Amino acid sequence: MKIKLRQEELLCSNCGKPRTFYYLSDYSYGERLVLINHGTGYAYMNMIEDAVYDEFSVLLKCILNERSIVLAQSDFAEVLNSLFGIACDNIDGVPIDFLYNVGKCLSCGSVKFDSELIDAEKIAEVDLPVITHESWNLLNDEEKRNAIKDLLDKFKSARN
Ligand SMILES: [Zn+2]
Secondary structure (H helix, E strand, C coil): CEEEEEEEEEEECCCCCEEEEEECCCCCCCEEEEEECCCCEEEEEECCCCHHHHHHHHHHHHHHHHCCCCCCHHHHHHHHHHHHHHHCCCECCECCCCCCCCCCCCCCCCCCEEEEECCCCEEEEEECCECCCHHHHCCCHHHHHHHHHHHHHHHHHHHC
């Protein structure tokens, strides 16, 4: 999908190669750029128009309710972010991780960049993959609930 983004170029602090970073405009409520492919690319998601995001959020709330787990809004958002990748199709063979938030240098893999821009910030039209849910949508409600429960258990034991 073609989308207008703010574009910044920064130099990698390690190898000195430039890397382009993209950001949504400040008025893009409910939209999100998701880092994919271990931080080397971006995908686009509209959380308001994405029916699966909504459905997932409702299922997760039900499961938490059944377990008498009450979470603050921000904690709920974090859990949702940690789990939601399971409902998304891989892009270029790599699963989506919504918690991943560091852009990597495409040459050396470093995540450190100089703070000075190479150039003034620009607006660019970029063609990005959109987050899709084809595999997830093949599951019935029961299977979806079980998948979320399993992951929630793993998530909890990873944190304890
Ligand atoms: Zn580098």
